[in-house]
Amino acid sequence: MLSGEIPYDWDMDRPAPDPAKLLDAWMEWERGEELPGRVMSNLKTGGLRDLLEDLVANRDTARAIDTEDVPGSVATDSWTPVV
Numbered sequence: 001m002l003s004g005e006i007p008y009d010w011d012m013d014r015p016a017p018d019p020a021k022l023l024d025a026w027m028e029w030e031r032g033e034e035l036p037g038r039v040m041s042n043l044k045t046g047g048l049r050d051l052l053e054d055l056v057a058n059r060d061t062a063r064a065i066d067t068e069d070v071p072g073s074v075a076t077d078s079w080t081p082v083v
Contacts, residue, residue: 017047 022043029039 014047014050017051019051022046022048022051 025034025039025042025046028034029036034042
């Protein structure tokens with residue numbers, strides 16, 4: 001940082017992610033209305049990373065809470081789809 005420069009808090013101006021807008025951006029790509037690079041840019045500026053980080057943190061917290069009361073229960077890191 002230069003002398004006299006005021007530190008800037010980048011998170012201060014970032015709005016919370018809007019899942020509906022992120023889905024709209026993704027669907028534009030699926031419909032072929034937007035190029036992949038533009039979609040990635042829209043997802044990045046729309047806060048997809050923040051949304052995913054929050055989901056993972058909440059999932060891990062919920063998983064820990066769910067398995068605390070069940071004797072012999074072990075949380076697994078894998079998910080197997082049922083077909």
